[in-house]
Amino acid sequence: MRAIILSIGDELTLGQAVDTNSAWLSAQLASVGCAVAAHVTVPDDQPAIEQAMEEAVGRCDVLIVTGGMGPTEDDLTRQALASVLREPLEPNETWLAELEKFFQARGRPMPSANRIQAMIPRGATMIFNTCGTAAGIDASYISGDQKTVCRVFVMPGVPKEMRAMFTRDVMPHVKQMGGGAVILSRTLHTFGLGESAVAEKLGPQMMRGRNPSVGTTISGGAVSVRINASFPSMSEASDRLRETESACRAALGDLVYGTDEETLPEVVAKLLLEKKFVVTTAESCTGGLLAKYLTDVSGSSAYFKTGFITYANEAKTELLGVDPGHIKGHGAVSGAVAREMAVGALRRAGADVALAITGIAGPTGGTPEKPVGMVCIARATARPQGPEAQARTFNFPGDREMIRDRSAKMALTMLRYRLMGKDLPF
């Protein structure tokens, strides 16, 4: 079964609001095996709405329309639908009575403008709105030659009203119509390798046309692997998803830091809590971003107590005890200074593990030997015989913001591997 989602509203095509309804509806439809062929958005313009509806009904089995159902003159979805169905709009007495009651309960007469919200094309069914004044519409489009048949559901654009209406009175019909495939999805998140390197590891899993399908997306430097399984039954979809997920996990190993909604700070937090480790930070170019990530998680006070931001060289020396001679000799951006920062922070904070970052975030300050994007990250661990520290040097692409962000996430990744007792795999 194929669906098209049509969103209507000037605020959408003017960019004054982001359309979240289409994504929500798509996820709902996918969960019952209904493939979404397209999202279409048009302004509050009756000819444009009619054209979009006419094209959509010929291309899908179910058309879901949201928006343009308000009581004002710029709301034209009902009129457009009636015109496409070639039926007149008629008042729905049940909903008119509901509207009267609604306004009575608020001690006000019903404004005449609201009457339009009870108008339904002849032959269509009214859908109850449990949290607003606009009734929805359940209609069937049948072309003159009877060759094209499409079920059309029209709902208000207010997300809260739309979601309640869809769940209560549209989803059951979609399920009944479907009998189609069940789609299950899983997303695996990685950090550290580029999109093509991740794809190389996945190899044949990513071949086009496979089911379950495997694709990669990149967001904030993290490469995520999305697996979609589309099968006639839930058990088959679930089994095949599990198989492909296992194959992807085997190919990627511990590059995968999280699944679905999990974030890198959450995963690191969980590992810190498991090990009962307290972490501290010493940041130069990231200026507090690493500590911010570590404290994104509620309850972070269990593993994070103190952080140092030593942006200036003197601060590195005064706060963390970095040898000024080393800063002069190796430069502030060097593995040696990063290690001293980490060890100094570890000692000062009395922590179990410390992360230090020093680098050139740009756009100025780069040299041929130490270009913008060069960042040294160190990790120090408390040991009975004294702190042990390791440093790595990276060259991150992008602008200041990206370089700072990748640096902080790479430090989290180095901590994650340390907590797993492993070396970085790249």
Place this chain on the structure above:
Amino acid sequence: MRAIILSIGDELTLGQAVDTNSAWLSAQLASVGCAVAAHVTVPDDQPAIEQAMEEAVGRCDVLIVTGGMGPTEDDLTRQALASVLREPLEPNETWLAELEKFFQARGRPMPSANRIQAMIPRGATMIFNTCGTAAGIDASYISGDQKTVCRVFVMPGVPKEMRAMFTRDVMPHVKQMGGGAVILSRTLHTFGLGESAVAEKLGPQMMRGRNPSVGTTISGGAVSVRINASFPSMSEASDRLRETESACRAALGDLVYGTDEETLPEVVAKLLLEKKFVVTTAESCTGGLLAKYLTDVSGSSAYFKTGFITYANEAKTELLGVDPGHIKGHGAVSGAVAREMAVGALRRAGADVALAITGIAGPTGGTPEKPVGMVCIARATARPQGPEAQARTFNFPGDREMIRDRSAKMALTMLRYRLMGKDLPF
């Protein structure tokens, strides 16, 4: 001039990601008088992409396409465009050289998969990508009978890459194509008051149907006032924009911290540099975010040297000298503790001014007396007779992320007023 925006990606039609690009692009296009006729979204499916492109080019003057430009096999936008243009894909040598350099700088050979990101349909122009590996495409569709002509811009779907590319290399062409009315815009940014309070101050300026039009938008807690002047000539648009801008500035006073692209950290940085002040930070609930904002600006080492993250009570005492008795007596979230944190940081860092934040970011940890969202922010200034400190208590709405973000921005705002020698106006 009419535009259509086409977004490509399985993650969109499966509802795994919300399409924010279309709204952003629509707002950009609207700002130069280009009407957006539709948004269309299709999955990573070459026939579907081709069909959507073929339909769109006949209905608009400019087609903006985003997504499906990655290096993996599920990215098919280039191939679809080439097919619609009936031209072969050819490697762009300039971008290939850039890609080679990019990977060389990272000490890795370029994976062969990335070559596709330099492929451009014959006759089209490559668009530089300043923050990623996918080159964009600037092409012209001309139908066989020469009746249909449409300019097509194709960009990656990663919002950051897309926005940089659009601003730098697409917007100038769109403006040039326009030719109609001259639209000039100005945006004034405020922080501290809500949207309706700002609107109240603006009064009649915001009346519907006025030209220049005045509207408010809210983003990241900042309320921005957008003025659009649409007139036949540049001089008229410019004069009328200036008039309305003056009226808005008169109504808002020093609530306006910046104009157009200016950010709050940039404005504060400029004031700090002017005064030759060094600032330090002492953060509890924001965990480094305030320092991160202060170091967002390139060259921040001139005014930011040291920052303290004292998430735990012991850290407040050890690092900043906060009296443990005061923490016990007033609570860690109190004006008294915030002031002591600021004074301690000021002294330890030898700075001219210090900001301290302590609060309850939630979702847990609130009490009836000190609910989630309660945040105390202090500002301390070095004086010959010793440090002077003031604290304010705020109740911020929203979730953990919002509360932390508003807290850091409010601290910057308190610093901004201090640097202007004024009191907070709210």
